[in-house]
Structure formats: C-alpha cells, structure tokens
Amino acid sequence: MKTLSELQIAASLDPIQLEPVSRLDLIKYAGASGDYNPIHTIDEAASEAGLSGIIAHGMWTMGNLSKLFSPFLEEGFVQDYTIRFARMVYLNDVITLKANLVEKAGEVFTFKVAAENQDGKVVISGVIKFKLY
Amino acid sequence: MYKHMIGKSSNKVLNTIERGAVKKFAESIGDLHPIYSDRDYAKNSRYKNNIAPPTFPRVLDFGVIEGLILPKSGLIHGEQRYHYERPLLVGEDIYCYAKVVDSFEKAGANGTMYFLAIDNNGEDLQGNIIFTSTIVMIITEEVRKGMGI
Numbered sequence: 055m056k057t058l059s060e061l062q063i064a065a066s067l068d069p070i071q072l073e074p075v076s077r078l079d080l081i082k083y084a085g086a087s088g089d090y091n092p093i094h095t096i097d098e099a100a101s102e103a104g105l106s107g108i109i110a111h112g113m114w115t116m117g118n119l120s121k122l123f124s125p126f127l128e129e130g131f132v133q134d135y136t137i138r139f140a141r142m143v144y145l146n147d148v149i150t151l152k153a154n155l156v157e158k159a160g161e162v163f164t165f166k167v168a169a170e171n172q173d174g175k176v177v178i179s180g181v182i183k184f185k186l187y
Numbered sequence: 188m189y190k191h192m193i194g195k196s197s198n199k200v201l202n203t204i205e206r207g208a209v210k211k212f213a214e215s216i217g218d219l220h221p222i223y224s225d226r227d228y229a230k231n232s233r234y235k236n237n238i239a240p241p242t243f244p245r246v247l248d249f250g251v252i253e254g255l256i257l258p259k260s261g262l263i264h265g266e267q268r269y270h271y272e273r274p275l276l277v278g279e280d281i282y283c284y285a286k287v288v289d290s291f292e293k294a295g296a297n298g299t300m301y302f303l304a305i306d307n308n309g310e311d312l313q314g315n316i317i318f319t320s321t322i323v324m325i326i327t328e329e330v331r332k333g334m335g336i
Contacts, residue, residue: 072217079215086208086215087245093260103260112264117216117242124220124240127274128233132241136268187233 058126058163059186067122067153067165074146075110083114110143115169115178122153122167123184130186133162137180141171148172153182161186188301188331189255189290197250199282202309206277208246209239216240229277237277241269244320249285249307261330265302266323272316281309281317288321298328 073079080094089111092099100108116137123132143149150170157164163186168179206224213223218240221228229237275281289304303326308319 082215086212089245091260113242113245113267114216116267117212117218117240117245120241121216121218121220124218124222127220127222127238131274132269132271134268134270135241136266138266139264 058123058129058184061155061163063155063158065155070122070151072118072149072151074148075143077108077145080108080110080114083111083117087111087113089113105142107144110147112137112139112178115139115143115149118149119151119167119169119178120182122151123182126184130161130163130184132182133185134181134183136182137167137178139178141175141177143169143171143177147177149177188292188326188336189287189303192252192255192287193290194287195252195254196286197252197284199284199310200248200250202247202281202283204239204243204275204277204279204281206237209237209243209277212243212246213240216242223277234274234276238274239277241271241274242267243275244269244283244307244309244318247281247283247307247309249283252285252287252305255287256334256336257324258326258330258334261327261333263325263327264322265325266321268321268323269318270320271318275309275317279311281311282314283307283309295327299331300328301326301331 084090093103094111153165153167163184165182167182169177210224286306288306291302293300303324309317
C-alpha cells in the first residue's frame with residue numbers, strides 16, 4: 055500500500071463511496087453514540103420537525119469521513135479535524151468521502167476533506183491535519 | 188442569548204475508554220480497521236494498544252454545566268472541531284469536562300441566529316490535555332421562541 059508520507063500536494067486519497075444510507079445505519083449510530091434524537095430514526099419525529107424524512111446524524115457523516123485516514127495510523131494520527139455541516143443527509147443518499155492534500159508543513163499534512171451526496175453536493179466539509187510520527 | 192454563560196464549566200467526570208464501546212462505535216461508522224478492536228493487531232502496532240476513532244468522544248460524559256438551558260428540539264449542529272495531542276487508548280481512564288466558550292448572534296433571512304460554542308475536553312489522570320473539541324450549535328429565532336426565553 056502507498057504510504058501517506060509519499061503523497062504530493064494536490065494528490066487525493068482513494069475516495070470511498072458508502073452504501074445508500076439506511077435506517078439501520080442511523081439506529082446503530084444512535085446506539086453507539088448515545089444520540090437518540092428521534093429526528094434521526096423515527097419518521098413522525100422528523101416530519102414534526104418539518105423535515106421531509108429522517109436525516110443522518112451530522113456526526114455519523116463526520117465519523118465516516120475520517121476512516122479515509124485509518125490505513126495510515128502507523129505513520130501518524132489525526133491531530134486536527136474540523137468540519138462544517140452544510141446539508142442534510144437523507145435516507146438512501148449515496149455519500150462519497152474525499153480527501154485532498156493541500157499543504158505539507160514539516161510533519162503536518164493538511165487535507166481538505168468533504169462528503170458529497172449523489173448529486174455532487176457537499177454535505178460536510180472541512181480540514182484534517184494529519185501529524186506524522 | 189448565552190453570553191452570561193461564557194466561561195462556565197462542568198465538573199470533571201471520570202470516563203473509561205471502554206473496549207466494547209469503541210468496537211461498537213467504530214462499527215457504527217463503518218470504520219473496520221483492526222487498530223480499533225483487534226487485540227493481536229494492536230500489540231504489534233506502534234500504539235501497542237487498541238485506539239479510538241477521532242470522533243469517539245461523542246460517546247463520553249462531559250458532565251453538566253449548571254444553568255445551561257438548551258432547546259429540547261431544533262438545535263442545529265453547525266460545526267465540530269477536534270484537536271488531539273495523541274490518540275485515545277482503549278482501556279485508559281480520562282477526565283472529561285465541558286465549558287461554554289462563546290456565544291454570539293448573526294442576523295439571518297429568517298430572523299436572528301444564535302450561536303453557542305462549547306468545548307468538550309479530555310485530560311489524562313495527571314491533568315495533561317489529550318484532546319480538546321468544540322461544538323458550535325445554532326439556535327434559530329423560531330426555536331428560541333419555542334423555549335419561552
């Protein structure tokens with residue numbers, strides 16, 4: 055496997071396309087995270103909140119996105135991870151995770167990261183600073 | 188609307204980075220790397236231990252900030268930031284606390300938007316910071332009215 059330290063500016067990590075978002079994904083995340091806000095799991099609660107359907111936890115998408123970096127944990131770790139939540143993620147959305155290297159400063163590699171939906175719209179975006187050992 | 192709360196903290200709460208919780212959390216975000224749950228893999232890794240994914244602190248107990256009243260529904264998660272000195276190790280005990288760090292308002296098309304920033308931090312038992320994190324929440328005018336404040 056390619057090492058992260060070999061990457062050049064403007065290079066991308068291999069993107070990951072997730073399976074369509076399912077209710078079970080969100081029930082599992084609710085259980086694992088302790089976030090039981092019903093707008094993420096129960097149709098009636100979502101519609102009472104004025105939503106067209108249940109939406110993914112923003113933190114579910116953010117949690118997914120950092121797995122682009124898990125293969126490189128022998129080389130370094132996620133030192134900084136900043137995300138802005140831009141759009142809602144609905145059931146059956148197909149999310150693609152992306153990371154692009156924008157800066158190398160000594161041991162710290164800065165990536166622009168984003169998750170996009172099937173329409174190419176950014177749902178979350180931000181920065182990961184990966185610190186090499 | 189929360190300016191009077193800036194600087195207020197919770198008490199520190201002792202948390203354990205529980206093996207089962209980390210495994211379940213990693214599975215829930217589809218991050219199946221063995222460093223999070225496979226003991227043998229971990230022994231031979233640089234960490235000599237399983238570690239937790241970067242967003243795992245979502246699971247931890249950061250205590251209660253006295254007097255902080257949040258809406259029961261309609262709270263919008265605007266931004267989330269983490270900073271790590273090192274990854275969290277499975278099995279370790281850490282102290283966690285929350286602190287109100289900012290409160291400001293912006294005029295929006297549908298009325299005022301109220302922003303609230305809370306830090307959720309974790310320290311080792313000697314008081315050294317392991318991670319800091321900030322959650323930025325947005326409360327719309329409509330949601331504020333619903334709170335009756």
